[in-house]
Amino acid sequence: MKLVHPLMKYVRPGAISTATCTGCGDGIIAQAVLRAIDELELNIDDFVFVSGIGCAGWIPSPFFNADTLHTTHGRPIAFATGVKLARPDREVVVISGDGDLAAIGGNHLIHAARRNIGMTVICANNGIYGMTGGQVAPTTPLGLKTTTTPYGNVERAFDLCALTDAAGASYVARWTTYHARGLTRSVKKALTKRGFSFIEVISQCPLQYGRRTGVGNAVAMMKGYKENSLSVKKAASLSEEELKNKIIVGELVDKDMPELTEQIEKLRRIHE
Amino acid sequence: MSKEILTGVYFMQGDIACAEGALAAGCKFFGGYPITPASEIAERMAERLPEVSGVYIQMEDELASIAAVVGSSWTGAKSMTATSGPGISLMQENIGYAVATETPCVLINVQRGGPSTGIPSIHLQGDIIQARRGSHGEYEMIALAPSSSQEMFDFTIDAFNLAEKYRTPVFILSDAFVGHMREEVIIPEPERIYRVPRKLPDSGTCGGKFRGFLDEDVAPMPIFGHGFKTHVTGSCHNDFGQRNVIDAEALDYYIKRLNSKISKHAHEIISVSQDVDGKEVALISYGSCYRAAREALNILEDEGIRQVGSFRLLTVWPFPRNQIQELARKVKSIIVLENNLGQITPYVEAAAGGQAEVIFLPPRVLGTLHDPATIVDKVKEVIR
């Protein structure tokens, strides 16, 4: 008998084949998000998925068979803010890339974290501009040669988790696509968390990153994530020198803070 | 008394009247960023929206403001933002997104003196073309130009109704003069205020099978949160919202449908007021300039010069081409009054098609209302 993939029921008819390149980590992230929804037994009709421009914007749109708002470059969090404020009872999830969320959209990211608005932002961080052809991103490692850093990147990479933590997010976690199980756990946590949740997923772009920089294909990249990552707990006992070039994975922030839509609801109650 | 509609007589600033008009129209969401001379609208909405179970949010910038407005509109809320030229410049990309995704929303531009920072508190009709074509690509826009506090109230209601009826962003092109001026505003009884409700698909309709986009006669809006599973994208898409970023034919269909949704109904949208029958000269004006045109006509009438009439654009966009074509057949001369260097004048010239002489008359000093005396002088010169 033929087995049906348990997550296929969440996939929009006609959009079954993902729009990503061979081995792209975005598919693993998409699956992790859907698995989290499935395991929590939530109704996908209660979700609004918002994405921006770039490969990762295609993770929910049109792939997820739900309300999906595919917005302009850099602005998904701002659109999502409007959605969440007007319908606080909905689960609002932003899924987009590092260029979209942290370069052009960096301001919206920090302000959403500051407001602690009840949404989940999942950042597929491939460290490069994939869709436009491998240009340097604010998340590209120092020294890396890209199509726009032919002599090596002279800028430091952004630590997005530290950024959103500093800005006031209630929940922050980092994983890689190798850690698909941990990622699923974090998405479940984020979806049930009041307040702003940010999950960074280090994700392979086998074409624009792997091939051009010589790191290798998707398999090589994921093996690299496995070898170079260590848990938050383990990292706590290591020196800065020992942590150099390591990916710290796990939950970085989990705290309870006043959430924006609840604060706004209080304003309305004054007038009732 | 309804908290949404504060029935009564007021001595009210244009900006405040605009906010009250929005609330009377059923606006439940305001996303904005402070800027002179539009901040009073935001301040009023911040105070008033919580009273009517609405949401006010001051976003981190104008790009975020329009994005939040569009996002909230997709949940079914009537939404607006208010800013001035610099803010509109920042919003342009997502104004295009609102057009492309057929998102009803109202954009208030209280114009100030530009380009760039210019003079914040001085009025210029500098953003007329920007409203029409400020975003990239090929699209239609609806824009209304109020000239008084009362019209700031009335036209804002009209703007919400047009936005709902045609599922598209609608501009109010006010200016610092009208926005900051205080005049009598009469807010009618709630039953006298007409509100166009949002047209929604039947419940149970699933997005994948529902034609929720690109209908020339305006598709019902498959808003979020009702299980429609709507796919909204600013990319080229078909009637079902399905993206197509490969075929030129798809782009052709997409653009033409979005445009014909407005152009096909232009005759219903366009509103002009004219008093030109049997006249020799017409004064074309819109927004604050209309007040100067009226005064000039009063002076002319007092002097016994009666062959001059007024043609006012209440909607600047879509442009009343046919109406001006007709006007050009009736009168010998058209004087276009604009507080800029002639933004609609080329459109008037094109519509007149040589049937009437078209003369552009700016105020002597840009950023001020026309001195009625200069209009009177120009009319006398033309008549002679």
Place this chain on the structure above:
Amino acid sequence: MIEIDEDLCKGCEICVAFCAKDVLEMSDKFNKKGVHPPLVVREEDCNLCGNCMLYCPDLAIVVAEEEESE
């Protein structure tokens, strides 16, 4: 049991690389996309860990216990 929807496969080989029991191999045949999909060659060694399914970016692999599929 493992089932592979060959036509969804893009041939990334992640499933093969991360299978702890070497159950999968890349096949020689071409699917509709013109890539080599994986083949289940040692199903008896499979411990149903689900890595291949978890990592497949294209939802092309399903792993389930035999009994439950009856």
Place this chain on the structure above:
Amino acid sequence: MSKAKKAEIRIAGFGGQGVVLAGVILGRAAVLYDKKKAVQTQSYGAEARGGGARSEVIISEDSIDYPKVMRPDILVAMSEQALDKYLKDLKPGGVLLIDSELVKNLPPEQRFTLYKFPFSRIANDEFGRTIVANVIMLGVLTGLTRLVSFEAMKSSIKTSVPKGTEEMNLKALKKGMDLAKVP
């Protein structure tokens, strides 16, 4: 259109004197309480305090087409700078009202009717609050010109000034009305 009775008033001074509010109170009195038509406009510098500020009101029996004051019938100068800048616009035979505490250099020409009162001094000495100078001025203006009724002015002040200051402002208005009887 018939030429209805129409008065144009310009009140000018510097930011912080309540010049704009004075115009608003006047316009509101005319529209809401005397059932006339009025339009109020303003201009000010970029500074919230200390720069030039101007408030203009047109009051008419009929609807007002042109909302801008070009040749005021009444000019109220609350600073020397304001007088210098705007005197030339005053209609021949118009009324010039000045704060004599702040405007010392008066022009020699007599093509207008001049009234002068030390609004700021009175506000400071009798009310301990310089800010009420604008309302004392409005009292004088009302007493001299009857542009709006005293009752309308009282009602307008009650709904325009900050809560808790109504009584003081009404006293200031009364003071102005009394001053107007003297000259």
